[in-house]
Amino acid sequence: MNILAIDTSNYVMGVAVLRDGEVAGEYVTHMKKNHSIRLMPAIDQVMKDTGMKPEELDRIAVAHGPGSYTGVRIGLTTAKTMAWSLGIPVVGVSSLEAAARQGAFFQGYISPFFDARRGLVYTGLYDREMTLVKEERNLLMEDWLQELKESGEQVLFISQDTAVHKERILEVLGDQAVIPAAPYQFARPSLVAAAGADKEPGPLHDLVPNYLRLPEAEAKWLAQQENK
Amino acid sequence: MNEDQYILAIETSCDETAVAVVKNETELITNVVASQIESHKRFGGVVPEIASRHHIEQMTLTLQQALDDSGMTIDDMDAIAVTEGPGLVGALLVGVNAAKSIAFAKQKPLVGVHHIAGHIYANRLEKEFQFPLLALVVSGGHTELVLMREHGSFEIIGETRDDAAGEAYDKVARTLKLPYPGGPHIDRLAHEGEETIEFPRAWLEDGSYDFSFSGLKSAVINRLHKAKQRGEELKAEDVAASFQASVVDVLSTKALRAAEEYGVKQMIVAGGVAANKGLRKALEEKFQNSKAELLIPPLHLCTDNAAMIAAAGAVAFNQGHRSGWDLNANPGLDLERYGARKTGSPS
Numbered sequence: 078m079n080i081l082a083i084d085t086s087n088y089v090m091g092v093a094v095l096r097d098g099e100v101a102g103e104y105v106t107h108m109k110k111n112h113s114i115r116l117m118p119a120i121d122q123v124m125k126d127t128g129m130k131p132e133e134l135d136r137i138a139v140a141h142g143p144g145s146y147t148g149v150r151i152g153l154t155t156a157k158t159m160a161w162s163l164g165i166p167v168v169g170v171s172s173l174e175a176a177a178r179q180g181a182f183f184q185g186y187i188s189p190f191f192d193a194r195r196g197l198v199y200t201g202l203y204d205r206e207m208t209l210v211k212e213e214r215n216l217l218m219e220d221w222l223q224e225l226k227e228s229g230e231q232v233l234f235i236s237q238d239t240a241v242h243k244e245r246i247l248e249v250l251g252d253q254a255v256i257p258a259a260p261y262q263f264a265r266p267s268l269v270a271a272a273g274a275d276k277e278p279g280p281l282h283d284l285v286p287n288y289l290r291l292p293e294a295e296a297k298w299l300a301q302q303e304n305k
Numbered sequence: 306m307n308e309d310q311y312i313l314a315i316e317t318s319c320d321e322t323a324v325a326v327v328k329n330e331t332e333l334i335t336n337v338v339a340s341q342i343e344s345h346k347r348f349g350g351v352v353p354e355i356a357s358r359h360h361i362e363q364m365t366l367t368l369q370q371a372l373d374d375s376g377m378t379i380d381d382m383d384a385i386a387v388t389e390g391p392g393l394v395g396a397l398l399v400g401v402n403a404a405k406s407i408a409f410a411k412q413k414p415l416v417g418v419h420h421i422a423g424h425i426y427a428n429r430l431e432k433e434f435q436f437p438l439l440a441l442v443v444s445g446g447h448t449e450l451v452l453m454r455e456h457g458s459f460e461i462i463g464e465t466r467d468d469a470a471g472e473a474y475d476k477v478a479r480t481l482k483l484p485y486p487g488g489p490h491i492d493r494l495a496h497e498g499e500e501t502i503e504f505p506r507a508w509l510e511d512g513s514y515d516f517s518f519s520g521l522k523s524a525v526i527n528r529l530h531k532a533k534q535r536g537e538e539l540k541a542e543d544v545a546a547s548f549q550a551s552v553v554d555v556l557s558t559k560a561l562r563a564a565e566e567y568g569v570k571q572m573i574v575a576g577g578v579a580a581n582k583g584l585r586k587a588l589e590e591k592f593q594n595s596k597a598e599l600l601i602p603p604l605h606l607c608t609d610n611a612a613m614i615a616a617a618g619a620v621a622f623n624q625g626h627r628s629g630w631d632l633n634a635n636p637g638l639d640l641e642r643y644g645a646r647k648t649g650s651p652s
């Protein structure tokens with residue numbers, strides 16, 4: 078099976094091509110630059126380098142969030158529309174699971190996370206089999222750390238935003254926390270592809286971003302409805 | 306043209322997810338518009354983040370419907386056109402990336418289109434252009450007089466210095482507590498009322514084709530406020546009629562004067578406000594004895610749609626314009642600069 082994988086859900090942009098289960102090529106950048114300008118040239122490059130033609134693809138895998146709303150939509154629009162054009166399935170992979178896969182050799186639990194500003198993070202808890210032990214959500218890092226502390230488990234943190242939270246993680250969890258070096262702290266696009274190969278594709282039109290958060294206007298509107 | 310040419314176009318600049326197919330530059334094959342208006346009504350206006358979320362839910366469904374309606378496939382298309390700007394950046398991004406993906410997957414040429422060029426070209430689906438022509442573009446975001454001497458060339462001879470006409474309509478409608486979107490409600494009320502209040506008309510300097518609607522908007526709001534303080538009954542119908550009279554008077558007078566000065570063969574009305582009955586009537590009266598032929602598109606081509614993007618995109622494509630894989634959403638895209646861009650593929 079030939080898979081194209083796309084991840085623009087956070088500032089690391091990744092594209093990978095898998096040919097019959099082997100990684101044929103990967104393209105990853107770590108700049109905070111416009112994914113909309115750079116994604117399609119990157120896909121074009123990896124496809125050319127690996128000698129893969131669009132019509133030879135069997136499936137597209139995409140990291141569908143959580144992350145930057147705009148970034149998630151750029152990747153998902155591209156993956157869905159390309160799959161639709163080619164008449165092939167598309168599979169959405171949680172951006173958190175993609176990051177968690179970096180820690181697949183860790184004995185304890187894995188907490189991938191993305192900073193969501195104002196003390197908030199997107200996170201969830203995975204085990205090494207990639208089973209979701211605690212559901213993905215958007216919450217205060219402080220609350221998350223307390224929850225992990227009470228569990229008493231060893232936790233591996235995978236995040237490109239480690240620098241922002243490292244100090245506090247170690248303060249609260251001490252020896253319970255493991256924080257690897259920077260090169261392990263992001264989801265490689267080939268891991269998105271691998272996850273996409275394992276999952277059963279759903280109906281193409283139904284694939285939507287995994288935002289984990291309502292738009293502000295809608296949250297306010299819902300609160301108003303409740304007060305009525 | 307020996308063989309038939311088909312352009313598939315996508316438009317997502319605001320709150321409509323739209324896909325269309327146009328044949329040989331001027332023949333409309335299919336025009337699908339998925340509107341989000343019901344969702345935005347509860348907020349009293351378009352919320353950009355919510356618009357973007359709807360676009361990504363609707364995009365492939367709308368594409369599929371356009372193909373189903375036309376009985377065609379992507380392989381039948383000669384090029385993919387898309388609105389690259391202006392508009393809401395998050396909304397534009399969905400259309401731009403969808404268009405790039407189809408073009409890449411099927412190795413088809415890609416053509417970025419200016420939204421206002423699209424509004425103008427909507428008219429060509431009804432009647433062939435004769436140059437020079439003048440277009441009065443009126444919508445929620447635009448009020449412009451655009452002179453076209455030939456295909457693909459756009460000269461802005463007048464534009465609003467503050468609010469767009471459609472914006473003024475929405476704000477006055479809100480003050481009158483009319484539901485969103487307010488424009489059509491004001492138009493409807495205006496026909497039931499009479500021009501009993503003398504609202505200002507912003508003619509600006511002699512010879513200027515620019516517009517200004519913020520003074521008028523404030524005058525209406527102040528008048529309503531004063532009436533409320535005095536306990537005076539003002540009929541909403543009359544306020545609407547008086548406000549609309551001021552807007553259409555300025556628009557139609559300036560349009561006629563410009564049409565005469567530039568000796569244009571056609572006067573085209575474009576954009577969402579072109580659906581306004583009061584404006585249509587005023588222009589028809591003003592242009593009765595003019596040498597310029599007045600063209601106003603049918604309603605479904607006035608509001609945002611992709612047929613207009615296909616019509617403008619087809620001309621751009623045949624003039625040799627191509628966009629690269631690095632095509633981006635351009636929320637502030639300038640019409641004149643767009644018209645003056647170089648042909649050929651940038652990448």
Ligand SMILES: [Zn+2]
Pocket residue numbers: 420424444576577608609
């Ligand atoms: Zn428009």
